[in-house]
Amino acid sequence: MARISRRHFFQFAGSTLATLGLSQLNIHQQAESYGKVLAQSTPRKIALLVGINKYSSQPLRGCVSDVELQRHLLIHRFGFNPKDIYTLIDEKATRSGILEAFEEHLIKQAKPGDVVVYHYSGHGSRVLDPDPMVVSSSNDKNGLNGTFVPVDASLPVGYPEQGGVVKDIMGHTLFLLMSAVKSDNFTAVLDSCYSGGATRDRRVRSRDGGSKVQISPEEKLYQEKWLSRLNLSREEFVRRYQAGVAKGVVLAATDPNQTAADAKFNGFYAGIFTYLLTQYLWQQTSTVEDAIAYAIQNLPKEYNQTPRFEVKVASGYEKQPIYFINNPSLLANAVITEIKGNKATLWLGGFDEKGLADLANGTVFTIIGAGGRSSGKVTLRSRNGLIGIATVEGVVAPGTLLRKVD
Structure with a gap:
């Protein structure tokens, strides 16, 4: 089984998101008081789904479809209440919009034992961090760090001849955010990459970057704020970061050296990884391990991407039901x-x-x-x-x- 290493995961996951469910019981109508007791003990299922097509440069075409693929799957196959799924599409998926939604919808609402899902489809990039919290071989020789790209994270005017700052969100930031989620039943699905080009019917989810592009001061201040909220020193953050994934399960579209395809199918565009994953889960009751194996086996070779997963160290989550939901709805087309x-x-x-x-x-x-x-x-x-x-x-x-x- 192709398994992404912790080091490689954060190199990749920084370019999208970083670093997973119990099911909600069907409570038959019984005595009202008995039903209320059961309802109170039922884990909640919440999700935040982000998809960005309308970048000002290097636009994509399949990321909003990915959100719909995931949303319908979670509602109709895995029993999520539509009101508990928060979506950020295109112009709403700004840096502040994504960070605020993560805080308000996932961190503040999730309780221990709840099911939490985060999906990101959009561009990734690699930019310079002049003061990284962690320095390791996961950075390339120029010290670039993986990021994911909000809709308002435009390149500096005059790029590539002139440099400047961008509003990207770093993997370090998202590690801190996920550390703040109160449930370990957390699944992140990341359909992005950090480099590549485009053809007429196939684009890759990568915004240009490089050593002339730096992370913004606001991003560094935001990291410091979360270190303080979590009562973490830099040294403790590095220790936890190096120990492994902050929460649950991560499903990633590629390994760190590949590109994630945004492709045309039979009448629609989508990320090939998201399409394969969600289509399979309509048809199968699966573990993380089996779902990624299916995606690897069925992804056409011309796409040159190998889906990966990582789970919290020594958790055994790779053999748990996907999304941590033991009793999804019946198999369907x-x-x-x-x-x-x-x-x-x-x-x-x-x-x-x-x-x-x-x-x-x-x-x-x-x-x-x-x-x-x-x-x-x-x-x-x-x-x-x-x-x-x-x-x-x-x-x-x-x-x-x-x-x-x-």
């Missing part, structure tokens, strides 16, 4: 997201690219009921990317899971 009369809108995230191509007008789905029994029929009438329009027979509601009839 698709889900009904909206009903109007006998017309339904479908999310088709459980199909791989070939499966999508094989869908045609008249394709029939069965409605998955309790225990996997079919209780009706849905007939596809049209498809646009991952969204289908269908007619329905029987009484159905949004959130109904579907399987294609073989």
